[in-house]
Amino acid sequence: MPRTRLIRRCVRRPLLALLTATALLLGAGLAPAGPAAAAPSPSAPDEGGSKQLRAALEAAAKGHIEAKARLDNSKRRQVALTAQLKQLEVRLVELTSQVGEVAAQSYRVGRLTPVSMLLASSDPNSFLKRAAELDVMAQRDSKRLHDLNEAKAEAARAKLAIDGEVREQQKQLAILAKKKRDAEVALAKVSSGSGSGFSGGSASARPAPRNPDGSWPSESCSVNDPTTSGCITPRTLHMLQQAKAAGYKRYVSCYRSGGDGEHPKGRACDFAAASGGFENVSATGGDKSYGDSLASWAKNNANRLGIMYVIWYRQIWMPNTGWRAYSGGGSPAADHTNHVHISMY
Template identity: 70%
Template sequence: MRTTMPSGRRSPLIAVLAAVAMLLGVGAAPAYAEPNEGGSKKLRDTLEATAKAHIEAQAKLTNSQRRQKELTSQLAAVEVRLVDLTEQVGEVAAQSYRLGRLSAAAMLLESTSPEAFLERAANLDTMAQRDGKKIRELTDVREEARAAKIAIDGEIREQQKQVLVMAKRKREAEAALAAVSSGSSGGFSGGSSTSARPAPRNSDGSWPSESCSVNDPTTSGCITPRTLNALQQTQAAGYKRYVSCYRSGGSGEHPKGRACDFSAAAGGFEDRTATGGDKAYGDALAAWHVRNAGRLGVLYVIWYRQIWHPGTGWRSYGGSGSPAADHTNHVHLSMY
């Protein structure tokens, strides 16, 4: 015969176990967290691929714009030198025209002594070297200006290319989201405007590849260094309610250590839709993640039936109808 514990004794025990589970980072997270964050595998794969492509294209676009700015400044300086050198060479040409081709020989033949001859020859050689240097310098600066203009044109073409890539990835993301989204949405606002500490990037502005290699302070699992930075910066900005990152089961970014779920309720994940202060907390948190997406390396954010993707912005997003599936009880953060 199976014995049962009286309800009066069972409730305190359950409460204690729940509290312990929350402290240890186990039990509480899976209870009301969606096991398949981001929808179907096909949708998640498409969102990840398009977000990565968008972020990489944006980094290339930013670098190209920076190079164009540097080249434009360089060209402006070269053109100032070009004007000055053109005037100097013009003076040399005018002087040569006035003195004639035989002026040098005449000056030497009119020397009254060997010493005067040598002095005049040295002066003429110095003048010839100086004038020749000016002409060579003018030629070099003209070539430098031509190369800068070609490089600027190349950067403009690169920018046009990356804009097209971003537009293509946006269309692909929108097409993938069409099955779970009815279109653009308003997003969220509120919260602190504190800027997050940027995660390290490669020299070209792209995000380095990272593995699940550091301890997850919210569970007994692991997360990537970039996810850890995002978690720490989120908490430093004042969002300190219960959070769970690594999850061994299911799919998506959690098992890769690249995602965290932030509960809207102060006491942890609850199987109910957030309202009032909890809703305002989630709104502010989601908005903060989006504002700092470029600093942190955010792949996408899901909150309250909406999803933010770097290529599409905020769009409506529907799950199976539960608070976990519709993300109305927690903010989901996926990292690059």
């Protein structure tokens, strides 16, 4: 073999080895860390059924949550107004008694007038003193009468306000009933009846911030999603943090670009049941227990966190229907037997 060719071969081999090692190192540095990150996608593009179904479920759930917030707020106002009315009624009894005493005294001794006081006065100084006493008594009696009339008017206003709250509650109850019917109609396409639900999961999540009237503030996809490179709403992030604090620390994926539903809006998260991430098989054993507990936890804390609905293991939970049977298409992803789906308000 010529000397020149031998030298080239000797140089080429270490160079190829170096390039191969470099490529492997770069590949290792660019690959996502952890087994869950390399796992297959948990769901099909139309997860949760058709676009029409998702829109119907969202409308029914949102309508229920909003009506429930108004109903609860109205009940709080009614309680406050009722307490105020009771205080006013006690005050009315006191003022009525005081005014009655003035009337009874006037009946017994006759009403004092400047003329009668002048006749009963022995000198000018006595007359001036009695005139001052008369002025004080007149102011006192006038204030009692004014307070009595004002208390009566305020009590009447409180009663009217309570009646208004009762009407508001009746209105919101009617809306809740309608939204329940809407949800049942929508679910009829993917549900065969009532579900059995799942056990486990505490109800101790820290509540998400609400408006002063108890409603949920409007939020956009404005904070970084710690599970992807996308964004989620602050309320979704709060739910995610509370789930982790409750011990649900397996792989999660929230934001997903493209398509429709809540994922692209940053208002939904998929929680893998398997400890290694999303798997294209239905969960069993400990993985099934983990999903059961997580789904139950989400349901138990839905009102605290602003959860709109939960889907897990061929069942869907909504606040106005409870657990219902659910069929998403037959695969572990579509039937949600390999991950728990949580949609936020």
